[in-house]
Structure formats: C-alpha cells, structure tokens
Amino acid sequence: MSDLPRKAAILGAGVIGSGWLARLIDSGVACSVFDPAPNAEAKIAPVLDNAERAAAALIDAPRPAKGAWSLVGSIAEAVAGADLIVEAVPERLDVKHATYREIEAANTDGIIASSTSGFRPSVLQEGMARPERLIVAHPFNPVYLLPLVEIVGGAATDKAVIDRAMALYTELGMKPLHLKVEIDAFVADRLMEALWREALWLVKDGVATTQEIDDAIRYGCGLRWAQMGTFQTFHIAGGEAGMRHFMEQFGPALAWPWTKLMDVPEMTPELVDRIAEQSVTQADGRTPRDLEKIRDDNLVAILKALRGTGWGAGQVLADHEARLRGK
Known part of the structure; x- marks a missing residue:
C-alpha cells in the first residue's frame, strides 16, 4: 500500500514550493498550487524543466506517470480534498497564521507541512483549531534533488501524524530526519x-x-x-x-x-x-539559471557515485529506485 498522498496542495510557488511540486508530481501525486503572484506560472516552469532534466539523468528505475497539477485561484480551492498541504508562504508569522486559518476553514484532515526554515512548530500551531496535524517539513534547495527533510512536531502534534509523514517522505525518495526537540532553525x-x-x-x-x-x-x-x-x-x-x-x-x-x-x-x-x-x-x-543546471549536474554525479558505494544519500537514491522497480 502506498504512503503517498492522493492529492497534495502547495501554497506558495517560490523556489521551495516549486521544488516540492516537482518532487511530488514526479512521484505521480496530483497537486493543486496557489500563489497570488501574477507571474506564478512563469516562476514554476523553469524549476519543473530543471527537475525533469535532473531526474532523467539520476533515476535508474521506472518512474511513474507524472502527477497532474494546476494553478488555482484560492487557498480553499487548493486544499479541498488534499491529504498533504505544503505551506511554503513567506517567512512571516502573521502570514503563516492567516494561511492556516484559511486552510482549516476548507480542510479538516490533511497533514499541514510547513517548509519554514526557522519557526518552531509550536509557534506555528498557536491559534489553530486542530494543531495536532501541523508539522515542520523543512527541505533543502533543490527540493527535487536533495533528499534531506527535517521533520519536527510541535507540542500539540499527534505522533501518528509524524509517523505518516516519515513514511510519506521516504516514499518520495527522501531522507526524513525526525528532530525530537524543537529549536529555532532546527539542525x-x-x-x-x-x-x-x-x-x-x-x-x-x-x-x-x-x-x-x-x-x-x-x-x-x-x-x-x-x-x-x-x-x-x-x-x-x-x-x-x-x-x-x-x-x-x-x-x-x-x-x-x-x-x-x-x-x-x-x-x-x-x-x-x-x-x-x-x-x-x-x-x-553565468546566470543563476546557468548555475542551477551546473549545480544539478554536479549533484546528480555525486548522488550516482554514492549510490555505487551504497553510502549516505546514495543509499537513499538506491532505496527509492528499488521501490520504483517494485511497483
């Protein structure tokens, strides 16, 4: 049985949000994306292009059909029916709290996973009706290549939500690191x-x-x-x-x-x-876009070399490919 969500919502289509989109749809997960910026689609497109280029060079196993995705006009529309809600909005506490209020008005069951790089989950949970479903799932850029994701629960987080998240991110080909102590900016x-x-x-x-x-x-x-x-x-x-x-x-x-x-x-x-x-x-x-491609090529080479020795991030890649072959 797959641990992947049936549908994911991504709130915020910057570098991190777009990177999450790339990783999720490459695992066959359908995604709805909300970003109020008028140029949201233009921000997403080059990230998806780079991610596809990297995955084609990296993954030595059958990849699933791409998950469908769409830009939608509101948070409510994005999170409707979503099992996983990726919060990647700007690093302002007031913005995040306002976002959670809108999420809770439209979705009562999905895991809310904040991509914050600094706020403790207990601080994020303040004022929520159901804080037990919020975690921090802090990734690293580029999200579609680097396997580490720091998983942090707050004082009110349900242990079952942590367990579900650990299984979910593992199936996405990542290395979820469960940090059991809350601290600003994590590890x-x-x-x-x-x-x-x-x-x-x-x-x-x-x-x-x-x-x-x-x-x-x-x-x-x-x-x-x-x-x-x-x-x-x-x-x-x-x-x-x-x-x-x-x-x-x-x-x-x-x-x-x-x-x-x-x-x-x-x-x-x-x-x-x-x-x-x-x-x-x-x-x-070289432009930043040029450097992104060089970065991705170098990361692909390092990850494949480590896969050959069965070490570190290379073992995460090998395990992910084994899961893909077993489907």
Missing part, C-alpha cells in the same frame, strides 16, 4: 548559519574572497561532508583510537580565538556590495 540551518557567519567575517576582514571561501569548501571539507558529515569525518581523523584521540588532540584548539561565531559583521552597504560584486565575478558570466 541543518543552524550548522550552515555558523559557517555563513565565519565566511562573512573572512570577506569583511579582507582575508578571502567569496570564490576562495567556496573553493576551500568544495575542494576540501565539502567532499567529506557530502558522504560522512562532521563527526564521522573527525572520528576517522583520530586514527585507530578514533574520536577520543581526536578530541584529546584537537579539543584544546576550541579555546583558541579562531572564530567569531557569536558575532556578525554589520551588513553595511559596502560589505553587501563587496559580496555581491565578488559573487558576480565568481559566476564568470
């Missing part, structure tokens, strides 16, 4: 924020350019992170004695004044200009 964004803070200081202080910082990551630690993360990488770095030896050897360095993680440089116009100009130079004439 992955807090880690990325720490790196981002240090990178901003390195640019501001003239230590390195945006390209030099990105090169330090993509040619070094980023390749290790892609398949082992931080702790397992450091466990290996400790040699035969493992993490204990690593901590004994390098732990004292944590007291050295290397980083400024608790401080952020003032985002002056001069610093913003410097970062923006260096980023344009780094792009070397």
